[in-house]
Amino acid sequence: MSECNNINNDKKTVRVNGREYRWPVQPTVVVCFDGCDPEYIDAASKAGLIPNIDSMRSSGFASKALACMPTFTNPNNVSIVCGVPPNVHGVSGNFYFDRETGKDVMMVDSTPVRAPTLLAAFSRAGAKVVAITAKDKLRKALGKDLDGIAFSAEKANEATQAENGISNVEALVGRHAPDQYSADLSLFVLDAGIKLLETHRPDISYLSLSDYVQHKHAPDDPAALEFMVAVDQRLGKMLALGARLGIVADHGMSDMADAEGNPRIVYLADRLSAAFGADKCRVICPITDPFVRHHGALGGFVRIHLLTPDIDIHEVLAFVRAIPGVALALPRDEVCLKFDVADDREGDIAVIATKGVALGAGKADHDLSQLSGTRLRSHGGLTEQVVPFITSIPVKANPTHRLRNFDIFCAVLNEAL
Template identity: 40%
Template sequence: MIELCDRRYALPARKTVVFCVDGCAPEHLEAALEDGLMPRLAGTLAAGGLFVRGRGQIPSFTNPNNVSIVTGQPTRVHGISGNTYLDAASGEEVPMNDPRFLRVPTLFERMEQAGVRTLCVTAKDKLRALLGACREGGPRPISLSAERAHEQAIPELGIASIPGVVGRESPSIYDWDISHYAMEMGLALHERVGARLLYVSLTDYVQHKEPPRGPMSDRFYARFDALYGAYLDAGFVCGVTADHGMNDKTAADGSPNVRYLEDALREAGLPGLRVLLPITDPYVVHHGALGSYATVYVDAAAGGGARDRAAEVLARLPGVELVLPREDAARRFALPPDRIGDLVVLGDRSTVLGKSAAYHDLSAVRRGLRSHGGLHEAEVPILVSHPPRPEVRARILGEGAAPARASAARAQASALSNADVFDVVLNGLATAPA
């Protein structure tokens, strides 16, 4: 066993992989299963695997949720509050991609310390350093990205070319197939590096571009299923979850349904307040830096009562669902209070939040914006390929839970979060060691 914060994890008895399907709401998998696009996934569910609706972390963005998955902890504990945060000392907006922002080790670092070889593969290079963090010394997890696969190698293990091992060149980060390339990397490399515990994090380009049952979406999930089956055939126990879901965020004319917070505050006679959009990352083609979560920083020069007045102005905007002061937001969403603004603002299911109309370049998302960040994108699938022990299934689904169903295209409700998925696949399964 290893210990990580308040959790204990068994060492993997079998080769184990968890996939984070970026931007995948439960509805994506349900639609693909109902349409017969995922026969290998359906087969594992019919044989007793688990498929439930769980919750992700708020904000429902990539970095905080991926780190929750690989630490088993909420944002308050691991410290990654968004894709970007405001450095109070410098006043600059800083990407939270560097391991120095982590406040706890990852499961992969602790497994390496225990002698278990691990491998992390991410489609987006921005996650590579976080997933491969080594805060406490000792062996470092192997962490690679599909985005930069052509630049990477593992010379100490005789791997001079990642594409050479995979058997094809990596697609563009804006290609529908880049996520599958990350999965192929894990399959091709795990035996070469001796890894028994894998994490493969995908990208949400397809989910930003199409809803479930779109033609590209269908191709995406059919290919995912084929690779999921290849992992099963290679002897893996598979877990599947997501960092967040995705919703349509367009106005009636098809343009982005945006509320510009700095513009609204200025028009209300409250200039000088700073809006931070923690969705901001290098992949603006996905979302144009528009999501359903924002934070507002109130300068002391704004005078007493400025925070309350700003909250009142923003709460009146159509599409703004929730405005919370820092302390309330930190308590409600388990956020680190020193890494969020004076106010936290959430948009509703169909609304995204921006800084000002002049700030954003919307050329890449002019029509049909789909995005995330708020409460309505925080529901995620949690799926395990092999049967949980009966007492674990009862704990997850309730004491009166029905046994595994022969047809399980619909996820059952649960209290799990995506931070629990490694606990289930390592501690909760009925499978005997291979």
């Protein structure tokens, strides 16, 4: 684990998961800009549409950082609020296959999170802390042990003082909770954050958006640019309210369709069944959750579990590696070593696609009609590992430190990496 240095010992600090964080000196807001590939920033900046982000980039700090593997929402959001990679906190995807029990385990609450979050640590040290997520699936994980406010835009109308530390969120924001498949789901998160900055003045806010827009629209699509404008305006409001800002993403986003617009998919479970027999292997697509309409549960990373002792892992590895569209197929010990993931939450083999290719289980497992005619855009692999890392304040960075997205709280609080 990396350590933050240059701590000013005159100040109060909080130590979480081996890292030390300075007490916020002004309201500090970290935005997890879900699915914000650097190309979205580049396209909007070139079009002159994001003056607030541009201003942060020129007068604060801007770089690219590495997201955690697999490049999915849950492992990366949890990494950001814990300040450490998935092998420490254990969240490896939206769900995983428990080798001990043979059961699928959804990671939609705080149970699989086995490290403390810095949000909880700061709240228990007396800071006013707010966590707002787009989808409710993340709220319980990010709000684990949090003595503060934690709610989702998706279920804003259900927030209660007892469960969320706040009620009447719709009245606060001034509109109804948005549809879970909408650009407004993210904007509602930002608007709620702004309102709380005005009224509650939290020391630390964590605002986690949705990648609905990025799954549907390429960076230069008018709808994507319009969304960037809307986000940028809200970031400007937070800066005007005196907030210190950090922006990072959980993962990038890649087009996974061919010239005709058809999705480029390797159905790995079907291939394995044909080669080794049915029910020998289980293919887990850890992007799967109850909300798959915008990506059909297809991404650039899947796990293979070998279900019977008669199947030879070396044969399966060789077979999978020979499939066009597969970049890497790694046994469990190697994927753990390379990507800091948790051994007990991995399969026997991790498979990572080449750029522009999606990996699926069986053809029957994925409902492509839900894509409703748009090109498949998704994430999960190495290709979507590079994300923006932008703060409103200058940060003293060590040029040989490999910048990770989960360094963002260290950067905005400590002003040094």
